[in-house]
């Protein structure tokens with residue numbers, strides 16, 4: 159090329175790729191990162207997104223690392239993957255999930271995907287038809303919103319109730335359902351709320367289907383990407399336990415429990431996955447090759463170590479918040495990697511809302527948190543506690559001095 163640069167072209171962009179509210183988590187976090195003060199000698203504390211893989215205390219299990227190495231070295235997995243996934247990998251997922259179910263999944267109920275993100279894409283794309291609508295929780299996981307906008311799927315929101323441990327507002331769900339409703343989404347353990355639903359609450363969610371649906375054919379999509387990451391008093395129960403009263407499609411991945419979001423291996427569990435088979439997903443063949451070993455060989459000690467760190471982290475977060483007057487946490491997290499905290503801007507000088515708070519906090523204290531608006535709740539903040547515990551303490555200390563500095567003078 160004459161001047162050695164790429165030829166310019168006019169990029170207009172697909173507006174549907176930003177969410178209906180105009181926010182994606184990545185876009186918001188990018189703008190916060192731009193606001194960081196490069197001259198601050200202190201390390202930036204990332205409480206905005208949940209990826210603890212960078213911290214040595216969250217390193218994945220050696221059994222999982224060995225499984226990947228063995229799979230590569232075997233030279234058996236250099237080929238294109240088959241559409242639904244390798245049979246031994248699908249069988250291993252079925253057997254892994256069967257440990258917690260009152261019935262038996264077969265490998266034919268398992269469709270492997272590139273992480274849970276693509277599991278969401280596969281199921282939502284398969285369900286969409288002109289006029290269809292879907293029920294999402296608020297606050298929620300923003301990828302659902304951007305994808306629905308992209309594929310022109312109408313979204314209706316039901317609230318999660320902070321005063322009730324972030325349970326689903328069941329009356330709202332009943333009022334939203336109509337004959338064009340294809341599914342409701344439940345994220346358990348919760349992102350962004352850190353909630354773990356009781357068996358009783360999940361059963362009520364399932365019964366909504368029977369009560370409202372006059373058999374409308376609605377599905378419950380259970381996003382269980384944080385499966386087994388429960389460290390409070392409520393044990394984790396998969397929605398699939400109620401698979402005999404309601405059609406459940408379960409989504410999951412190894413990203414969170416094994417702390418390997420970069421390995422991009424997830425799944426959709428449904429009894430009629432043949433409907434998806436025209437969608438090509440193709441998770442990396444050698445990761446599929448390693449999956450049986452990862453699921454079968456990882457020792458309990460790894461899982462309990464991770465649970466112990468997350469419990470310690472959530473204790474630190476919850477305690478530190480009580481020392482900061484302008485933020486409150488209505489429910490101590492019992493699972494997952496996030497907590498929702500409520501911001502009282504009336505106690506602060508020169509800070510108008512959650513976005514403002516997050517921007518100034520990034521600039522002055524090099525601490526990144528996600529403004530609640532990005533998950534559907536203005537003047538709340540989503541904070542991840544899944545980082546190195548001492549760094550988490552430091553993050554909350556900085557947040558505390560920030561709030562003291564900006565407190566309204568009485």
Ligand SMILES: *Cc1c(COP(=O)(O)O)cnc(C)c1O
Pocket residue numbers: 272273274275276299345349381383410411412413414419423424
């Ligand atoms: C992280 C996350 C996902 C995506 O999982 P990947 O396996 O990393 O693609 C999906 N849903 C929720 C609620 C999540 O927090």
